[in-house]
């Protein structure tokens with residue numbers, strides 16, 4: 236039966252430049268920013284979708300046109316994070332109250348009410364104002380320095396939600412399927428390490444994946460700052476992420492399932508218009524139809540990879556039900572009886588959210604509303620409802636999975652979370668939390684053979700939609716290698732360690748990693764020299780394999796080692812391991828390897844105590860100020876201790892702060908500070924980069940520092956720091 240065509244709601248596109256209208260010309264300078272933030276199609280589309288009640292529409296649109304508040308998370312171990320929050324509240328907030336700029340008064344930075352433990356922050360001051368006020372400028376500089384060294388992570392507030400709802404525990408195996416650039420991966424890694432004792436390495440694993448190699452490299456850069464031995468960065472198409480295996484207790488290989496999977500899929504991103512105003516100009520409703528299929532395949536693959544009882548969080552920064560509820564509904568129906576939406580109304584209680592939609596409209600590529608296709612239950616899936624050709628010979632396919640299913644009320648789509656900009660002054664976001672309730676059976680398979688009846692035509696369309704002819708999600712072996720590069724690879728010569736055979740997929744042009752035998756060669760010498768206890772999993776040392784000497788030695792946790800050592804696992808790995816040992820450019824008399832700063836916190840509980848130098852406040856401040864003090868510039872007692880150590884070796888400097896209270900305010904860090912140092916012939920030099928040194932100086936000495944080649948120039952960081960330094964001089968430590 237011929238379908239009745241509805242009116243084309245997209246006919247008028249106000250964004251189209253009219254050559255005869257000078258106001259639309261690029262050269263016409265007086266268009267206000269707001270005037271550029273217009274897209275009639277966008278408004279018509281979302282009004283038709285009834286995403287918010289009519290009376291909220293204006294508020295939604297006006298928020299979308301405003302710039303986005305800056306938000307950030309405080310990272311690190313609990314005690315370190317608490318120190319930094321104390322510092323923000325003590326040294327910055329009191330001085331940046333009632334900021335006025337261009338006649339508008341802005342609130343000072345404030346905690347995000349729904350982020351646990353006060354670790355999420357937001358502030359609305361425009362960037363330009365940051366430069367105008369001295370105190371704001373200092374706060375801005377502080378944020379930049381702390382972000383560089385990873386103590387603070389700038390992240391859009393709504394983007395912090397998915398990892399929180401993933402409910403990650405330190406023993407979980409987590410897969411982040413579309414992870415770059417990595418802000419959510421960083422959060423997940425922090426959860427894996429939360430509340431772990433200093434001499435423990437978590438059992439959990441984080442596999443962070445991205446199909447785009449360059450973006451996977453950005454992911455490496457972002458996550459490297461966290462120094463986690465539990466992380467593996469991979470480069471697979473998430474739609475075909477390979478099955479992984481592990482050894483069972485009978486030493487047989489069995490499938491390895493993840494406890495948690497995050498599918499933060501590629502999306503149209505129209506929830507990020509506040510941050511990316513260009514979307515106002517480029518937005519078009521067809522993109523969602525294209526993305527829907529990719530999103531659906533990624534989510535379905537996640538269902539195959541998660542364990543029974545495990546959680547999947549599906550998220551987008553799009554407001555479009557085609558990319559959101561339609562994808563979730565399709566997965567729920569495909570895995571009927573094995574997958575359900577979790578009611579998270581009790582989680583993140585202070586987060587204002589709206590329920591997911593149970594009905595929405597589908598528009599064909601001409602912008603004509605398309606009727607919901609009547610399909611039998613057994614047909615729910617990918618079958619295209621309509622196909623036709625236009626003049627450009629472009630296939631126009633509307634999959635049944637785009638439409639609200641007729642059983643949508645049974646699926647509890649209202650359990651999905653919709654976050655709109657006007658609810659709490661954020662970006663727009665969508666999150667669905669799913670649980671796998673039972674093992675999958677043959678009916679859940681998406682292999683061509685099983686679903687031939689309905690997949691044939693969809694498979695044809697897939698070739699057109701995403702350039703891939705492979706729709707069998709479990710057929711991961713056929714995944715073709717993506718572009719590769721050399722990031723992080725270390726030039727190596729023939730190994731003297733006789734490494735075990737590399738287990739990594741050789742199709743990846745990255746140098747594969749090899750595990751090093753801790754009982755042989757210079758690794759054994761280094762382990763013996765630094766008296767590293769076997770309690771540290773010394774089998775977890777690895778290096779990049781190539782015909783060269785291993786100049787850098789990395790370290791992974793037991794769980795990562797097990798996963799990487801399993802011969803059936805074919806991972807295209809971009810990066811793993813924390814740098815632990817490195818060979819200095821010039822030969823050293825005692826040990827070939829020096830300690831690397833990234834690895835020092837892991838090594839500290841396991842290294843021989845004669846390599847750890849404890850400093851009191853006086854010596855530690857001398858050490859920070861001079862960067863490489865001679866022994867005679869240190870206190871006599873410390874000078875005596877370090878003089879007795881061997882020359883030309885790495886040492887670890889530890890400062891365990893004592894509390895300094897002035898008028899009941901804590902003026903000291905509480906987390907121990909641990910730094911690598913090089914013991915020269917008669918001096919001790921600090922081995923960290925400038926940003927980290929500057930951050931520590933601010934935290935410990937309460938002064939801002941301009942770090943030059945020899946020592947640093949101090950600047951008062953805040954009014955309190957004057958008092959602080961004075962009190963320190965008077966030795967009021969308690």
Ligand SMILES: C[S@@+](CC[C@H](N)C(=O)[O-])C[C@H]1O[C@@H](n2cnc3c(N)ncnc32)[C@H](O)[C@@H]1O
Nearest residue numbers: 413414415416417418419446447472473499501
């Ligand atoms: C929304 S971004 C992810 C943002 C990231 N989760 C974060 O918080 O920083 C989507 C990512 O998916 C990647 N991507 C696109 N298609 C993919 C696929 N088929 N499989 C895996 N990753 C994909 C993109 O390269 C992009 O980095």
